[in-house]
Amino acid sequence: MSSISKEIASNQVSRYQKTIGQYNTLITDAKSKGYNVATKLLQHFLDGSGTTMKISSKWLQKNGAVQDAEEKNQERFEEQILDKYESLKNGQTFLLEDYWDAMATSSVFSELYYASGTFTVKSSASIELARNGENASAMGKVTIIWQDTYDWHDGLSAFIPGYGTISDSDALFLQQFGKAKPFNMESSWQRSLSGNISINQYWLDSSDFNWK
Amino acid sequence: MQKNTIILLLIFSFLFPLCSENFVKFKYVEIRNDKYIYSKEDLTISDIKLVAQVLSYYNVEYKLKDSAIFIRFEVYKDFEMMYNYSKKSHDPNWLSSHVK
Numbered sequence: 001m002s003s004i005s006k007e008i009a010s011n012q013v014s015r016y017q018k019t020i021g022q023y024n025t026l027i028t029d030a031k032s033k034g035y036n037v038a039t040k041l042l043q044h045f046l047d048g049s050g051t052t053m054k055i056s057s058k059w060l061q062k063n064g065a066v067q068d069a070e071e072k073n074q075e076r077f078e079e080q081i082l083d084k085y086e087s088l089k090n091g092q093t094f095l096l097e098d099y100w101d102a103m104a105t106s107s108v109f110s111e112l113y114y115a116s117g118t119f120t121v122k123s124s125a126s127i128e129l130a131r132n133g134e135n136a137s138a139m140g141k142v143t144i145i146w147q148d149t150y151d152w153h154d155g156l157s158a159f160i161p162g163y164g165t166i167s168d169s170d171a172l173f174l175q176q177f178g179k180a181k182p183f184n185m186e187s188s189w190q191r192s193l194s195g196n197i198s199i200n201q202y203w204l205d206s207s208d209f210n211w212k
Numbered sequence: 213m214q215k216n217t218i219i220l221l222l223i224f225s226f227l228f229p230l231c232s233e234n235f236v237k238f239k240y241v242e243i244r245n246d247k248y249i250y251s252k253e254d255l256t257i258s259d260i261k262l263v264a265q266v267l268s269y270y271n272v273e274y275k276l277k278d279s280a281i282f283i284r285f286e287v288y289k290d291f292e293m294m295y296n297y298s299k300k301s302h303d304p305n306w307l308s309s310h311v312k
Contacts, residue, residue: 083271097309101296103243118246153245 016177019170020046026163030114038114041185045150045171048179053150055115057189060146063112066121069104070144070191073123076100077193078209081129081138085197088131096140099124108159116185117158119148127193138195138209144188151182235275235282238263240301241294248291251298255281262301269312270297 023046030039037059044053060066080096088094101122106112112119127140152168152175159165174180195209240251240259255263260281267274267283275282288294300306 099306101299102292103246103248103295105246120243156245 012177015173019174020178022163022166022170023174026160029162035111035114038111041115041150044183046174046178046180048181050181050183052184052186055146055185055187057146057187060112060187061189063106063110065104065106065110065112066119066146069102069119069121070123072102073100073121073144074142074191074193074209074211077123077125077127077142078195078207081127081195081209082197082207085129085131085136085138085199088129088136090131090133092131094129096125096127096129096138114158114160116148116150119146119185121146125193134199134201136197136199138193138197140193142191142193142211144191146187148185149182150185234285236285236288238274238281238283238288239294240298241291242298243295248295250294259301262307263297265307265311266297266300269310272297 023042027039027042030042037055041053044051061070077096077098077100080098084094084096099122101120103118103120105118106116122145123142124145125140125142127138127142130137130139152171154169154172157165157167171180175182191211193209193211195207197205197207199205238255240253240255241248242251243249257279260276260279263281264274264276267281272287273284300310
């Protein structure tokens with residue numbers, strides 16, 4: 001090995017040790033602040049198994065950005081229902097089976113920002129519409145799949161309070177030089193929909209959708 | 213407010229509705245590095261048929277011209293909706309069960 005190669009290798013070892021040290025400190029600090037999910041995921045990345053991690057759906061559903069993404073998809077289904085019911089004849093039913101994806105980024109003030117950042121919420125619906133005289137009903141289920149890949153992107157960085165800006169290139173270096181490995185994260189839950197549309201002959205129709 | 217700013221705002225408010233009526237060439241939208249981006253790939257004739265099926269299903273107005281499919285700018289600028297349309301046009305299960 002030439003002296004230049006030895007110097008490069010030595011620099012890499014020193015950068016690796018420094019970065020791993022920073023990440024371990026970050027994990028310890030975050031754990032002490034109760035950021036259990038984010039620390040578990042960072043540790044899983046460093047361990048390098050690459051296996052998919054299941055994230056608690058209850059925990060995710062408390063996050064505002066997850067709620068917003070889910071509601072955005074719900075509104076898309078509601079719009080589809082409102083587009084369809086008028087064409088149904090009395091006694092006729094229609095099965096709405098469709099899906100929508102919504103991408104969202106959690107607030108920097110939430111733990112999810114450090115666990116995931118930007119994620120996708122896919123909602124798949126199976127909703128039956130029925131027309132009965134001056135009423136139309138919509139009943140069904142929606143399966144929500146939350147997913148993200150725990151990975152890093154060259155040229156990006158994240159601001160971590162108390163640590164400043166941490167470049168994604170550090171994590172990418174750990175992947176390249178060490179055993180760290182990206183992995184998929186997922187979670188799923190279900191909602192049920194109960195909706196009613198009153199058809200008014202002389203005024204605007206009214207609708208009411210309940211998601212549980 | 214400056215006089216120039218008011219004039220610019222007036223011009224913009226007049227031109228914007230006209231622009232939004234314009235039809236633009238449909239491009240696939242994909243996710244890269246957690247961001248929606250328009251694909252540089254041109255649609256083939258068979259891609260256009262599939263995209264047309266998706267747009268027809270959702271009652272989205274489109275025009276076919278010069279081996280391309282055109283949609284209103286209002287639709288085009290909604291990245292997420294365009295992503296969903298792009299995804300469905302590549303999904304054989306969705307395509308086989310959603311024919312209008």
